[in-house]
Amino acid sequence: MSAPTSRHPTILEVAREAGASKTSVSRYFGGERERLSPALRQRIGEAARKLGYRPNQIARGLKGGRSRLLGMLVADIRNSYSVAVMHGVEQACREQGYSLLVANTGNDPAQERTHLSLLASYRVEGLMINAAGQPTRELQAMAAQGLPLVLVDRWLEELEADRVGLDNALAVDMAIDHLSAQGYRHLLFLSEPVGLASPRQQRWQRFEQRLSEEPALDGERHDPALDGSAVGALLKAFLARAGRPAAVLCANGNVTLAATRALQALGLSLGEVGLLGIDELDWCSLVPPGITTLAQPTETIGRAAVQQLLARLDDGGAALPPRHTLFSPTLIARGSTRLPATDNDKETP
Template identity: 40%
Template sequence: MAREAGTGKTSVSRYLNGETQVLSEDLRQRIEAAIQRLNYRPNQMARGLKRGRNRLLGMLVADLTNPYTIEVLQGVEAACHALGYMPLICHAANEIEMERRFVQLLTTYRVEGLIVNALGAEEAVLRPLRGGGIPAVLVDRTVEGFDADLVGLDNRGAVSLGVQHLLDQGFDAIQFIVQPFQQVSSRRERERAFREAMAARGRPAERAVVLDPNDAASTERALAEIAARIDAVHSRGGKRLALFVANAPVALIVARHLRTQFGAAWQERAALLSIDDPEWAELIGITTIRQPTYDIGYKAVEFVHERIEGVTGDARVVLLPGTLVERASTMHVIEAAS
């Protein structure tokens, strides 16, 4: 490059590192022309390693098949582009051992920071990040014993919004449905928030139905329990039971079951509301509480960038509000067909 431009290596290095103010206009033009003739593309990884930076951000996700994760990734990618990072996505497929392996792998890649949407069960899985001095930001769920910035949904506010909507529509029987929640903080928060929201309004809260999509027997039991509750409420005056589902993957299973069990007119027997707003919800008219997924992903990158740049202090928590999207599935209470 220096030979092609008729100058020394130091001048070319200054040009490539943005120190063009110390170069004459003629020299800048010669170097630029040499770059064009040689079709030169700098090796950003090598340059970054030389400066102790590689601009790689890791993102560890528990479930890439969940629409929530895909939508968060859109915000992550946009923020990475704006701030000059390259995201490195690792899918743990809801396996703790996979999370452990990916954390070890990302530390060997010397990522500058990590965004974690993990299973949330074991602090020990993420401990190598501390030893490697890698800043991490948690998305959606905390990890007990692992102190880090967190960006997610205001679960209490979202559940309260949903409960109030159902009560305003005239439903006095509401059944909460959630995946196994003991090991995942966001699910625990939603289950607890439902009980608190009902109690605050002087309404009894039935025990949550727990549905595990990864366990066929659990799913079958949960769906049978839901069907029994629908029939019980219907038999006491023909009213519909309102089903409040904690996330979209479970809501899809429930919606399919309702269609199979009660046919095309299933909404005469049960109302359905879900946290998350996947595309299919609009197609069949499901009321949802939309999460600000893009903003969650974008803010997570901003937080990890600030930590990389030296921001210190206590862990920060940003909980963003959900938005109620009203559709036909929770229209005012109607009498079921006899």
């Protein structure tokens, strides 16, 4: 007996199983379900599940000019921010009847250019970019061919495109205002190497600007490599110079983790030295007495990126000027920004 051959069920077989026309099944899988009655939609859906039918989106795009695919280029898929934003993107794509193709560059500009070509070959209808390098020329060529683009988190100044991300100046303002209100007077802004990453640049510059405007505060800013003992040595030297009360403002989650480890290694308790991180991570509530963070609305950012792409795909959307959509963070105050009570602060019996 010969082994059974594996093949994919056809759209015609789904139509026969559902007692529907081939046109109705095409509408069901082609984003026109609202033109079908609820009963017919249910029959087609049940027939497709029974037969294990999956539409060939690439072939559909080649035939009809619409792939129903959106692409996303991610600088580092291991980053918790990237994962959270992608979740919002995928949810929005699914709700709108689109599939999502994700390419991870691993912060490698050469890999980034390769993945851009790959995504274009799949005929994505729009592209969201969390840039690792400066692929301005490649993206300008795509935009000139009519491909809608949205920059997520990281801007490319020479590229006229929609932008979605955090209001970085506001985030730094909120952090400094909170630390100042809690009584911290000496501030250290700690970042990963700033380089060309626009969020790091914006946070770095806003910190310097605020210190120049606040005579009651003094501080420093540094962007060391996070490996080895560099962060611990930097913190030790800063605290020796600045004295107390001092606090560390961390530019992202990776820096918050490195600073937490360094403070623990130095035997310093959180709160005695203030610690505030931009980006909320699951473990921040678990490290006693809890780490104060500024949480980004990551799912909202992801959904907004999809919405802006779809607005471009609608009739007339291409004529709209670039839109810049910035979101506010949410302060989650915990014990790491609460100075220990002094003898003068304690109530007398």
